[in-house]
Structures are given as structure tokens and as C-alpha cells.
Amino acid sequence: MTTDNQYWAMSSHPEGMPNKENFKLVSEKLDEPQFGQILIKTLYLTLDPYMRGRMRPGPSYAPGLKIDEIMTGEIVGIVEISNSKKIPIGSFVRSRSGWTKYSIKSDSEVTVLENSSHSISTSLGVLGMPGLTAYHGLLEIGKPKAGETLVVSAASGAVGALVGQIAKINGCRVVGTVGNDIKARYIKEELGFDFAINYKTENIEKKIKEFCPNGIDIYFDNVGGEITDIILNNLAYKARVIVCGQISLYNATKQPIGPRNLWSLIRTQSKIEGMLVSEYGDKKNKVAIDRISKWISDGKVKYKEDIVEGFENAPSAFERLFTGENFGKLLIKVSSV
Ligand SMILES: NC(=O)c1ccc[n+]([C@@H]2O[C@H](COP(=O)([O-])OP(=O)(O)OC[C@H]3O[C@@H](n4cnc5c(N)ncnc54)[C@H](OP(=O)(O)O)[C@@H]3O)[C@@H](O)[C@H]2O)c1
Incomplete structure (x- = not known):
């Protein structure tokens, strides 16, 4: 028996902002899973900013996509056919299947999701890669x-919202930068941040000086660009800067020049360090997921999902990450159980 499948492939490299023309929907038939393999029906597909990097020709920290290759990405799904002794039909799994409705994977390639009081979609967000x-x-x-001042950019997003909340749990004063007033209200009123800055309408420099009169001890950088330039000029003594993402530059058609204000690291004797989530390993990841999960159960951490219905909408939804239209972890609901 075969299964009718559809997947999204990259049909061209985007120049600037990605758009629907850079994707094509491909139909195929999948054969039965072989010994040790399972057929997975996708329930949720995650859309993440790093996927833009995979669409770029040229080197990155992971190989780029080739034209006509399936779009990369994680999904959670349900096992519909099993030829595995380890994973029965009906199990929920997380898998690097890509943007696809169905996939065949060997049982060693997927993570079986244990019963949890949290929705399975969270294993792509707050209890998945962005949470880690x-x-x-x-x-x-x-x-x-405790007592330190942290600034996080893209503060209402999948990564930023959790950064701010964990910083609050650790007793920090927390400032978030966001792209609109609804997000600003959300991080203050729902998530308990101390201050929010709408970087599109407010004077960032003035607000940073007002909210961080003694400088910034920790900057969690998700965006790069002008926001980061301003924050680097306002570091406290022995500050730590975590370079996690540079989303403001992902669609740049020319490589940016800079940073030009690293003198501030000398003045404040601060550290700046890039991070990659894949480097921490299973043991540390398990501790992290257990702790975040408990914080959610105890009401100390909240999370928001932005769920777009329909596999056909994946390319247009992807653009929302770069316009700021997404509000919370961006997911595509592909099918129901
Ligand atoms: N290093 C790693 O291992 C790792 C792992 C995961 C994620 N990341 C990075 O972490 C960052 C956040 O990822 P996420 O999944 O949590 O995404 P997200 O924050 O849920 O969504 C992206 C947000 O970025 C903001 N943004 C988009 N264009 C921008 C621009 N030009 N200037 C300033 N802000 C802009 C928008 O929020 P506003 O409306 O507030 O502008 C948008 O909603 C990304 O840079 C991503 O690449 C890194």
C-alpha cells in the first residue's frame, strides 16, 4: 500500500524577503515503511527563523538547501504505520521530517514524546528547540x-519570551524590545517583564537610558542591527552579551559591515559570545526540559503559540517571522489526530 504525500520544496533562493515564489508544492507516493521504520502523519510543523539561513546559497553553520530539496524543519506527528518493535502505532513523535504531510523515518531517527500534561505542540516551542x-x-x-538588569530583543517571541521569564525567576530586572504595542503590553502584563520598548515607535537609546540607569548586565541578542548597536553602547561593567540570533540581517542582500562599537567591551570589560542550541547535548537538554515543564505547571512560565491552520499556508506564514506579524511560537497545524 502506498500513501499519497505532499511536501514543500525550495524552488529558488530568496533575494531579500522570502516569498511564495521561492517554494513549490510537490506530490509523491510513499512506499510502506521497511523493517525498523515508521510512517508519521504530521500534526504540527514548526517555522523558525534559522530556515531562512538554510535557503541562502553559500556557507553557514549547517549545509544549505539545494533547489528542489524539501524545506528543512521539525514536526510532531502520530505514527500511522509501524514496522518497528520500539514504536507502536498511535505514538506521538518529534522528527526532523521537513515541511511534509507524511514521512517515513527509522525508529532511531525520531524522539518519542512521553505523556505530558502540556500540549504536544509545545515540544516544538517552549519545550523544544526555542525553549532550550x-x-x-x-x-x-x-x-x-539577582538584581542584575537584562535586556532581550524580539522579547515576545518563542525564545525571547522565555529568556525574560527565566531572568525574572532568577531575580533580574527585565527589559524587552518588541515591534508593536500589543506585544509590549503582553510582555509586561502577562509575562511580568519590568519594561518594554517598542523599537518601531520609541527612541530606543532614550528608553534604555531611562530603564537601565546603571547599564545592562546581560543582553540576549535575537535581532542584531541598530537595536544591538545601541545596547552595546549601554553595557554595565563585566556585562555578558549572548549572540543568539540576528534576524534583522537575515534578509540583507549585502553582508553588513561592523560591529563598530566594540570599544564598549573594553571600557566595561564585557564578554560577547555566540551560542548554538545544538551544542548542549541530551543530558543538559533533559534537565532543561524538566525544569521548564515544571515552571509551566507551577504557573511561573507562560507561553504563546501562533498557530496557522493548513499546510498550504506554510510559505506565506513563514514571511510573518520577518515582518513581525507572528505573535508567539509560529506553527502550522497540518492535520488532526
Ligand atoms: N543560536 C541558536 O541556536 C538559535 C536557536 C533558535 C533561535 N535562534 C534565533 O533567535 C531569534 C528568535 O527566534 P524565535 O524563534 O524566538 O523567533 P520569534 O521571536 O518567535 O519571531 C521572530 C521575531 O523577530 C522579530 N523581528 C523580525 N524582523 C526583525 C527586525 N528586522 N528587527 C528586529 N526584530 C525583528 C519580530 O518580532 P517584533 O515584532 O518584536 O519585531 C518577529 O516576531 C532569531 O534570530 C533566531 O534565528 C537562535
Whole structure:
């Protein structure tokens, strides 16, 4: 028996902002899974900013996509056919299947999702890669101490929202930069941040000086560009800067020149360090997921998902990451159980 499948492939490299023309929908038939393999029906597909980097020709920290190759990405799904002794039909799994409705994977390639009181979609967000990024980046590199001031950019997003909340749990004063007033209200009123700056309408420099009169001890950088330039000029003595993402530059058609204000690191004797979530390993990841999960159960951490219905909408939804239209972890609901 075969299964009718559809997947999204990259049909051309984007120049600047990605758009629908850079993707094509491909139909195929999948054969039955072989010994040790399972057929997975995708329930949720995650859309993440790093995928833009994979669409770029040229070197990155992971190989780029070739034309007509399936778009890269993680999904959570349900096992519909199993030829594996380890994973029965009906199991929920997380897998690097890409932008696809169905996939065949060997049982060693997927993570079986244990029963949890949290929705399975969270294993692509707050209890998945973005959650681990926030946790490890902040705690391993930022090393927050009570009373310190932290600034996080893209503060209402999948990574930024958790960074700010973990910093609050650790007793920090937390400032977030966001792209609109609804997000600003959300991070203050729902997530408990101390201050929010709408970088599109407010004078960032003035607000940073007002909210961080003694300088910034930790900057968790998700965006790069002008926001980061301003923050680097306002570091406190022995500050830590975590370079997690540079989303303001992902669609740049020319490589930016800079940074030009690194003198501030000398003045304040600060450290700046890039981070990659894939470097922390299973043992640390398990501790992190258990802790975040408990914080959610205890009401100390909240999360927001932005769920777009329909596999056909994946390319247009992807653009929302770069316009700021997404609000929370961006997911595509592909099908129901
Ligand atoms: N190093 C790692 O291992 C790792 C792992 C995961 C994620 N990341 C990085 O972490 C960052 C956040 O990822 P996420 O998944 O949490 O995404 P997200 O914050 O949920 O969504 C992206 C947000 O970025 C903001 N943004 C978009 N264009 C911008 C621009 N030109 N200037 C300033 N802000 C802009 C928008 O928020 P506003 O409306 O507030 O502008 C948008 O909603 C990304 O840079 C991503 O690449 C790194």
C-alpha cells in the first residue's frame, strides 16, 4: 500500500524577503515503511527563523538547501504505520521530517514524546528547540544574578519570551524590545517583564537610558542591527552579551559591515559570545526540559503559540517571522489526530 504525500520544496533562493515564489508544492507516493521504520502523519510543523539561513546559497553553520530539496524543519506527528518493535502505532513523535504531510523515518531517527500534561505542540516551542535556546543561552552564558538588569530583543517571541521569564525567576530586572504595542503590553502584563520598548515607535537609546540607569548586565541578542548597536553602547561593567540570533540581517542582500562599537567591551570589560542550541547535548537538554515543564505547571512560565491552520499556508506564514506579524511560537497545524 502506498500513501499519497505532499511536501514543500525550495524552488529558488530568496533575494531579500522570502516569498511564495521561492517554494513549490510537490506530490509523491510513499512506499510502506521497511523493517525498523515508521510512517508519521504530521500534526504540527514548526517555522523558525534559522530556515531562512538554510535557503541562502553559500556557507553557514549547517549545509544549505539545494533547489528542489524539501524545506528543512521539525514536526510532531502520530505514527500511522509501524514496522518497528520500539514504536507502536498511535505514538506521538518529534522528527526532523521537513515541511511534509507524511514521512517515513527509522525508529532511531525520531524522539518519542512521553505523556505530558502540556500540549504536544509545545515540544516544538517552549519545550523544544526555542525553549532550550533560551534556557542554555541565558543560564550557561548569561549567568544571571539577582538584581542584575537584562535586556532581550524580539522579547515576545518563542525564545525571547522565555529568556525574560527565566531572568525574572532568577531575580533580574527585565527589559524587552518588541515591534508593536500589543506585544509590549503582553510582555509586561502577562509575562511580568519590568519594561518594554517598542523599537518601531520609541527612541530606543532614550528608553534604555531611562530603564537601565546603571547599564545592562546581560543582553540576549535575537535581532542584531541598530537595536544591538545601541545596547552595546549601554553595557554595565563585566556585562555578558549572548549572540543568539540576528534576524534583522537575515534578509540583507549585502553582508553588513561592523560591529563598530566594540570599544564598549573594553571600557566595561564585557564578554560577547555566540551560542548554538545544538551544542548542549541530551543530558543538559533533559534537565532543561524538566525544569521548564515544571515552571509551566507551577504557573511561573507562560507561553504563546501562533498557530496557522493548513499546510498550504506554510510559505506565506513563514514571511510573518520577518515582518513581525507572528505573535508567539509560529506553527502550522497540518492535520488532526
Ligand atoms: N543560536 C541558536 O541556536 C538559535 C536557536 C533558535 C533561535 N535562534 C534565533 O533567535 C531569534 C528568535 O527566534 P524565535 O524563534 O524566538 O523567533 P520569534 O521571536 O518567535 O519571531 C521572530 C521575531 O523577530 C522579530 N523581528 C523580525 N524582523 C526583525 C527586525 N528586522 N528587527 C528586529 N526584530 C525583528 C519580530 O518580532 P517584533 O515584532 O518584536 O519585531 C518577529 O516576531 C532569531 O534570530 C533566531 O534565528 C537562535
